[in-house]
Amino acid sequence: MGKLSFLFLGANSPWTYGMAEALAQRHPTHAIEFYDWRTYYTIRPTWSSRTPPSLLQRSMQVMPTGYAGRLEILFRFYLQQLIKQWCQQLKKVSGEYPWVIACHPNLTYWVRKVPRERLIYYNFDDYTLYRQSRKSQILEKEKELVNGANITLCASHSQLIAFQKLYPYRSSQIYHFPHGFVDTYFNSQPENPPEPMSVGYVGNLGDRLDWQLIYQVIKACPKITFVFVGGRDDQGILKLQDWQSTREAVLALPNVRHIGRVPSDQVVKYYWSFAVNWIPYVVNHKFNQAACPTKIMDGIASGRPVLSTNIPECRLYPDWISIFRTVQEALMYIDTKLGTYESDLAYKHSLRQLEFAQQNTWSTRVQKLENILKL
Secondary structure, three states: OOOOOOEEEOOOOOOOHHHHHHHHHHOOOEEEEEEHHHHHHHHHHOOOOOOOOOOOOEEEEEEOOOOOOOOOHHHHHHHHHHHHHHHHHHHHHHHOOEEEEEEEEEOOOOHOOOOOHEEEEEEEOOOOOOOHHHHHHHHHHHHHHHHOEEEEEEOOOHHHHEEEEEEHHHHEEEEEEEOHHHHHHHHOOOOOOOEEEEEEEEEEEEOOOOOOHHOOOOOHOOOEEEEOOOOOOOOOOHHHOOHHHHHHHHHHOEEEEEEOOOOOOOOOOHHHHHEEEOOEOOOOOOHHHHHHOOOOHHHHHOOEEEEEEOOOOOOOOOOOOOEEEHHHHHHHHHOOOOOOOOOHHHHHHHHHHHHHHHHHEEEHHHHHHHHHHHO
């Protein structure tokens, strides 16, 4: 096999960018972020403040609103040509046609000219949940993408199972490829003590969190500080009145500290500062059932104890994530972890946890991908 190179389409999120960074440590890589005008001027996206690898090129493609939806057909040829141009540029550098990573069904029509043997579909979510009114169109695009790709990667094991059932004839080319974490998230000094008696959560504060459970747990622990790092997110699939008022009641509790939204490069210091990290998700939330939360590996890489509700992807790590199913179980785990985190036994467990984390960086994920592509 010759020199590898990668075109990463849709590297808009911190986790996709983290993978692009890791790819570029070893291979020429071009990461593309796509935005419509309205989104771009609303959020004003910026690249990570981390120094990019020398082999990484980064581009933001800003298009008219509707370019990926109702007006897609008007922009299809233009975007196909752009992708062709980006591929040609990478081919000049590496000597071979690049691997093209597409991580959303919206990209399906734009990658039709990419040779099947060089196309990778990387699935992060059940995308029909984002636009349920367009479920049939999304599934049609996704089917074409799975059938047209050399391999399909699924961030969550739940999606892996779902895809293998939907496409049994492609099952050997569908892989579980969970989120890794950026090297800088690894806590190389676990002996530095966290904030005493603290339990923390990092992420958007939306309908994926079990706010009723959270409220009951926090009310029962008046001497423990609960920290939430993330902005209020009112987008979701549950009705606002079912959870929003409870969220506000949680954030108003005297032993709660709300940090608000922070840049992704800065969240690591919060993971390390919590005596316990937790993932108090709604168990039967469809997004949570299909997702691979990035906070799994980010939390494990902190070396601190990690607790979670009974989310499928979290159950894959029983040695490093304690699963609670009730308020009483949550209280028991929190009390136990906070009561023993200074012990020698807890410190040894932390070191083993960090050894496991080292096997799950984005760099190690890239090595796994290289092995898959050599098959």
